[in-house]
Amino acid sequence: MRGTLIFAGSSCPALTAQLCENLGTRPAKAELSQFSNGETSVRILTSVREKDVFIVQSGSPKVNDTIMELLIMVSACKGGSANKITAVLPYFPYNRQSKKKSHRGAITARMLANLLIMAGVKHVITVDLHASQMQGFFKCPVDNLHAEPLIARWIRHNVPNWREAVVVSKNAGGTKRVTSLADALKLNFGLVTTEKKRGNMSSSMIMNPLDNFQRPPVLESSTRDKQTPASRDEPLDQEVDGPPPDTVVKSRSRVRANSQGSPERTVDVGPRAADRNRSDDCSNDRSVTPTQQRNSSSDGAEDSEYDDGRAHEVTQARLVQGHIVDDDFPSPSTSAADGSVREEPDPMTMSHASSFFAPAPDALGGSGDGGGETDDEEATLKDPKIEHTVTLVGDVKNRTVLLVDDMIDKPGSWIAAAETVVKKGRAKKVYCIATHGVFGGDCLEQLQNCECIDTIVVTNSFPIREEQVKNITKLVILDLSFLLAEAIRRNHYGESISPLYQHIVD
Incomplete structure (x- = not known):
């Protein structure tokens, strides 16, 4: 290409x-180069005057050095009278810090x-930003650019029986990315979520909140308008005939239209009172059970039936130190690592500390947008004193699972999700797929040693050292050079670059 110069940074030659x-x-x-004190030195050895300059520099383990090198190269080309300077960042550094994690x-x-x-x-030019809203910065x-078409093409060519696979997100934040790939491949999708196990008192209060609390009577304006003068003089709270004095429950009176359109007075009875006094209420013309109200109501809009049972294809498991354990495994709340028994916390203290009474302080005043850092989440998963509950939504039995996210940095959440779909969901194979293979620490070695993971698929957007992949047999690296070259051209x-976002079936 005439009038074009492409410079390579030190991160991805x-x-x-x-x-x-x-x-x-x-x-x-x-x-x-770098001086002896660590300062970065850049010299442009060709003329860039009136040229279209592209500088390719990705994030790397030495991220701060690569950022300074990129900035100095851009400044040097600008000083050399370059016509236009384009930064090509396959992996945009610091893209996980696109929102406030704390108030300061x-x-x-x-x-x-x-x-x-x-x-x-x-x-x-970049690939798969952690949050697409970053473009507004x-x-x-x-x-x-998106690596999804490249990943989808690899799946169609290399995953056996891929039409029966299930695309699964390992956290709630990646559902949009997972559903996009599932739609492109016309596959089903699932979700794995992980949360800390709550105490007994907190769980009981959340699952069955305030059963004995009676709501005060509410009289809607439309009800007042429909009441007759005789009905307005009657008290709204009436006792239900039948139960003993110690079990009397006050109920709420309403005026509704019957099938002929005439006003008719009924009394709403709570579910517990209705169960205890079902036989007595049948002879009481002033009170009816919720089931009878639904049968006698003309429209039924206000009293629609509901089912509070657990949804189908939902599996839960226990997670201790980042691994799935059996149901009879001793809970960390009752046994310590040395085998000694710890005292149970006060139930009232647990209840008041739970999220039901006092929500955990969150970034931006409890908006829920500020998630924890990856290292913090990894430390929490590995903490032997904390037990987590893993929930799998979706049917993966005897199917291949495609665990998808934008990057692989720490192995904890990937291993937990893989063990969940294999040990609890009975999946056949697990493919861990991501665009950016950051692989911090010994992440790659832990994923290699995990028996539930069959293949790890990433792109070459982030440089991976040769010594890291020396003994790794599960790793597959996809090439982004054709995508980036076409974007540059x-x-x-x-x-237009719109064709680069399209899926081409060959």
Whole structure:
């Protein structure tokens, strides 16, 4: 391509070389080094005057060094009178910090976007941002490419019996991404959620809240308008005839239209009183049970039937130290790691500390948007004193499960979800699929050693060291160079990039 220069950052030289080969060109020459005190030095060794410059730099384990290197390269090209500078970031650094995690937290992704704009970037090309709303942080156009068509194509060609597979999200936040892939492949989808197990008192209050509490009588304005003068003089609260004095329950009186349209007075009885006094209420013309009200009501809109039973295809399991345990496994709340028995906390203290009475302090005043950091979640899953409850929604029995998310950083949630669908859902195979393979710490080794995981699929958006993948047999790396090369070509010639988002079935 004439009038175009592509520079490679130190984070992904192999990806840039493959990208340039697809475009029929070579990476432009630049000298990248560091001084003895750690400062970054950049020298552009070719003329960039009036050229369309693309700088390929992705996040890496040395993320702060790569960011400074990118900013200095952009500034150097701007000083060299480049016509347009485009930053190609296959993995956008700090993209998980796109919202406040606490009241005094920083939105680091927005700060990095401002730095790029101030350095001289006129266009940004990236892949699968953690939150697509991040495009609003920039004051320049952003092409947020998707690896979904590439992943879907790999699934169709490499997963046996993929038409019977189920796409599963390992957390509630990834449901939109999972449903998009499921729709593209025309597959069913499921969900795995993990939460801390609540105390007995808290659970009982949440599952059966305030059973003995009687609501005060409510008289709607429409009811007052329909009442006759004689009915207005009658008391609203009337005792139900039949039960003993110690079990008398006050009920609420209403005026409703019967099948002929005439007003008729009824008394609503609570479910417990109705069960105890079913035989006595049949002879009482002033009170009827909720079932009788539904049968006698003309429209039935207000008294629609409901079923509070557990939904089908919902499986729950216990999670201790990041692994699924049997139902008879001793709870961490009653036994410590050394075998000694700890005292049970006061039930009233547990109830008042539960989320029913006092919701846990959340970022932005309890909006629920500020989730915990990945490291914090990993530490909580591995804590031997904390038990979690894992819920699987969906039918995965004797099927292949595709666990999908945007990145793989820590192994805890992936292993927990894989064990849930295999040990509790009876799935046949599990594919862990993500766009960005960050693999912090010994994540890759733990995923390799997990018996419930069969294959790990990521792209080369994030550089993976050769020593990391030396003994890893489950890892599959998809190439993004063709996607990025086509995006660069279309951007240079002013063509639409919409075809890059489409799924092509071959």
